[in-house]
Amino acid sequence: MSFRDLRNLSVDNQVALLFVTLFGVLVLVTVGSFLYTLRDTPDTQSAAAVRFRRELRAVWVGTLLFWLAWISGPVGATLFFGLFSFLALREFITLQHTRRSDHRSLILAFFFVLPVQYAIVATQHFDLFTVFIPVYVFFAIPVVSAMAGDPHRFLERNAKIQWGIVVCVYGLSHAPALLLLDFKGYEGRGAFLLFFLVIVSGAAQLVQEVASRWLRRRPVARHISRSFSVRAWLIGTAVAGVVGALLYWITPFKAGQALALALIAAGCGSLGEFVMKALKRDAGVLHWGNRSGVTGAVGLLDRVAPLCFAAPVFFHSVRWYFKLSL
């Protein structure tokens, strides 16, 4: 089957093929890792192997949810990412040591801002979607906070809540928005756009990680990350750009455009991850999520952080460059 045959398939068949391929790869990897555990060597129980199996399980869950979100349409996708947002914001706020007087502002953030933002996405009001949080919520949160009558560290407390909302709600809500974005001649294929973004930023992360181990460069900011170096970041972003260019045929872009947008998305994702690392250092933890020496659990926010930063930049670059209507 050639690329041209693929292009001639109906949209639904193309999307179905995407998921069949994804699940096929996952099944192969899972079978492979299962066969590996059957070998009775000591390193099948090593920390790295256990971590790999846990990551694999997380990828399975993520892919299944991605598929469920797709088949359930705009409402399902919105609910799915809304839940992600909720859990991510919960992890973020947990580590920010809010005070008693922040209670009302937090209720506003969790139970009003978050559902409204996702309702706006689901109804595709993209003009309101881009300004609701930066304009209206930005104003509403400090008002509610001031009503609580606690001037102690007022700016700091409000900044924390605003930050949490922008990263976990505003940033992440651009992922379902990509699913619903209307390109001329590309209707109903938003899943590919999101898939493109996830693959590209995932590739950047992976390559950057490997590159930093292999290069052993001096870290840019030792106190934030011992592995982040400019060269590793450049390599990661470049490779992700190539991956994006190779995937141009699943997107509405031409190869050159795909390369540029992949570079933007991947670069932002890795830098966003780096910023989140700084926040974790500030809070004194290694991972988001519930602190636990027992399970060694990695939080949800650790996984979605690159997406939180890459999705808005990607979304707005696409809309600006292709002059898509509001």
Next chain:
Amino acid sequence: MSAADLMGLLLSLLARLITGTQGHWKGCPPTAEQRIYFANHQSHFDWVLIWAALPKDLRSQTRPIAAKDYWTSSPFKHWLTREVFNAVYVARTRPQEASGSSTDDQDPLEPLTEALSHGDSLVIFPEGTRSNKGDPQPFKSGLYHLAEQFPQVQLIPTWIDNVQRVMPKGEVVPVPILCTVTFGAPLSLGVEEDKHDFLERARAAVLALRPRTA
């Protein structure tokens, strides 16, 4: 499935969504032995959190203590504590102040000892009241008397972390914040151990489970 089971499911789902409710069994495995869990008390949410952190098969035999005057004052509260949580009711004040003279000498711990002799496990908050700032207050002596009467029951110190941020005193809507429940190693009453020493030791055991904040 009865309405009470459904309510229980709903509440544990809610607790999970709001707080994550992770149980960390640091000092003992979650087995179906008869136990008294004693914990720090910061919020109305505490009991639900411990209950949701327990494995399902332990929930039915682990019972909370409820103040009789408050938790039987409306049909819903009564139903919730009786049917869903199977609570042990205790009178908060000694009944002599009310009116009766016949119940004058009733031991406030009697409902608890009765539940323990039936083989149930209990969750108690020995501070007696919610402390919303800093360290737990000194423990009331009830724990000591129970330990004395039931030496075969394991005493499990328990620390509930972060829950005061979920629902501070006076608020009704909880804010989603991750909480943990840490169960420590069983404690037992030493031979001829003084009441005061034991209560101090129990309090220190609960405090020792507090996760270190960086």
